[in-house]
Amino acid sequence: MRNTSPPPTPSAPRASGSFKRRFKGITSPCEWVEEYHPGGYHPVVLGDVFHNGQYKVIRKLGEGSFSTVWLARDLRNNKYVAIKVAVSEVSEPSNETIILRLLGQALEGPKCLVFEPMGPTVNTMVEELPPFRGHPYLPGVIKRYPYWMAKGILKQSLQALVFLHENGIAHGDFQPGNMLFTLRNIDSTPENELRQKEDMQARLISPPVERLDGKHDRWAPPYLCIAQPLVYPTDYAQDFAIKLSDMGGAYFVKEPPAKPITPAGLRTPEYILTGAFDYTMDIWSFGCLLFELLTGRPLFCTPWYPTQTEQDDEHLRLMTARLGPLPGNLYQHWKTSSFYFTPERKLYNCQLGGVPEGEEPLMLEEPTMEEAFDQAGLDIDEEEARKVKALIRRILHYTPSKRPSAAEVLRDPWFLKDEAR
Numbered sequence: 001m002r003n004t005s006p007p008p009t010p011s012a013p014r015a016s017g018s019f020k021r022r023f024k025g026i027t028s029p030c031e032w033v034e035e036y037h038p039g040g041y042h043p044v045v046l047g048d049v050f051h052n053g054q055y056k057v058i059r060k061l062g063e064g065s066f067s068t069v070w071l072a073r074d075l076r077n078n079k080y081v082a083i084k085v086a087v088s089e090v091s092e093p094s095n096e097t098i099i100l101r102l103l104g105q106a107l108e109g110p111k112c113l114v115f116e117p118m119g120p121t122v123n124t125m126v127e128e129l130p131p132f133r134g135h136p137y138l139p140g141v142i143k144r145y146p147y148w149m150a151k152g153i154l155k156q157s158l159q160a161l162v163f164l165h166e167n168g169i170a171h172g173d174f175q176p177g178n179m180l181f182t183l184r185n186i187d188s189t190p191e192n193e194l195r196q197k198e199d200m201q202a203r204l205i206s207p208p209v210e211r212l213d214g215k216h217d218r219w220a221p222p223y224l225c226i227a228q229p230l231v232y233p234t235d236y237a238q239d240f241a242i243k244l245s246d247m248g249g250a251y252f253v254k255e256p257p258a259k260p261i262t263p264a265g266l267r268t269p270e271y272i273l274t275g276a277f278d279y280t281m282d283i284w285s286f287g288c289l290l291f292e293l294l295t296g297r298p299l300f301c302t303p304w305y306p307t308q309t310e311q312d313d314e315h316l317r318l319m320t321a322r323l324g325p326l327p328g329n330l331y332q333h334w335k336t337s338s339f340y341f342t343p344e345r346k347l348y349n350c351q352l353g354g355v356p357e358g359e360e361p362l363m364l365e366e367p368t369m370e371e372a373f374d375q376a377g378l379d380i381d382e383e384e385a386r387k388v389k390a391l392i393r394r395i396l397h398y399t400p401s402k403r404p405s406a407a408e409v410l411r412d413p414w415f416l417k418d419e420a421r
């Protein structure tokens with residue numbers, strides 16, 4: 001068996017500054033090779049065997065900020081598992097039906113968690129669907145789930161959230177990348193059909209991997225694999241199930257961490273402006289995703305900006321346009337609001353960072369949430385559209401205590417309507 005423990009010496013050669021570079025010859029869309037070092041990613045090689053010969057690695061399923069995830073054959077129990085090889089400590093509660101089930105912990109060598117193997121994430125699966133095009137307000141091609149499928153994903157992920165919240169746990173990273181489609185009958189699939197495909201494996205065994213700066217990286221794996229989620233051929237829209245995964249950002253509601261890891265676009269206004277947050281951030285994220293999964297567009301599209309202030313300004317300006325003016329108790333914390341609003345709080349400029357000297361203010365026409373929803377051109381009747389827009393409004397309340405609980409959202413007329421059908 002290969003020794004899978006990281007080598008003992010502490011510092012790996014790193015690219016200078018914050019600019020990371022790929023190794024020569026690797027152009028695949030996979031993780032940075034320089035992230036493999038003690039305290040970072042652990043090098044995993046196809047065929048590695050973990051836990052006293054129990055788990056044999058056969059394919060790469062995915063990677064995240066804190067881990068790489070691999071399909072392995074559980075040789076003792078004759079089934080497949082997903083092994084999450086973590087860079088830092090994580091803990092996971094479990095509920096068999098709606099929360100991704102933790103099967104065990106491989107303790108030897110790197111920190112590993114063993115899960116049931118799952119299919120693609122809600123983020124990656126949408127790429128498999130035919131593109132939607134042709135609405136005048138939506139230039140270009142967008143990928144989105146059929147309406148009823150998006151609604152099913154939302155409902156199932158919300159059920160998982162209800163379970164967590166009722167058990168005093170906040171998910172903390174509620175987003176489509178952490179919603180996974182379940183697989184069917186994987187254990188009866190022969191191993192050779194599931195193994196990593198040769199062309200998805202960037203082999204660089206000889207000569208040894210070399211960095212662009214010419215140095216040899218002792219922690220680097222001999223090759224990097226492109227993540228290949230398992231997709232089974234079926235009509236997902238007719239029959240699918242998803243589970244909520246990745247409890248790496250989860251916390252007990254009574255013991256919140258210093259900072260949440262929720263993606264920027266799904267964060268609450270009170271967190272952006274005051275740093276305060278609680279489990280209702282999950283509900284806010286759900287409200288944003290309600291809009292995003294149905295329309296195929298994020299509610300607050302905030303591209304990456306070089307500074308946090310710019311990122312926050314753009315987010316808050318968009319929030320004001322979509323949902324209306326922030327309440328005074330929040331607005332008073334927006335230090336750069338005068339770049340965009342008059343002292344009477346009238347919008348006069350949309351240019352990030354204020355109006356440059358000698359230039360005119362820039363005014364953009366930004367639709368409200370309801371207008372943006374209508375512009376998405378969904379094939380639903382007026383009553384259905386009215387209900388969902390009312391639900392999004394109800395959830396995205398600027399006052400955290402006025403946001404409905406996950407269980408209350410599940411009982412909203414928009415969800416109940418389908419049960420009556």
Ligand SMILES: Nc1ncnc2c1ncn2[C@@H]1O[C@H](COP(=O)(O)OP(=O)(O)OP(=O)(O)O)[C@@H](O)[C@H]1O
Nearest residue numbers: 061062063064065066067069082115117118246248
């Ligand atoms: N049980 C599983 N079966 C199949 N694929 C999985 C499984 N768990 C995770 N993955 C894949 O691995 C990716 C990374 O997993 P996960 O999100 O749990 O890791 P992470 O390091 O906590 O990432 P981040 O916090 O950046 O989302 C997922 O996006 C998914 O594609």
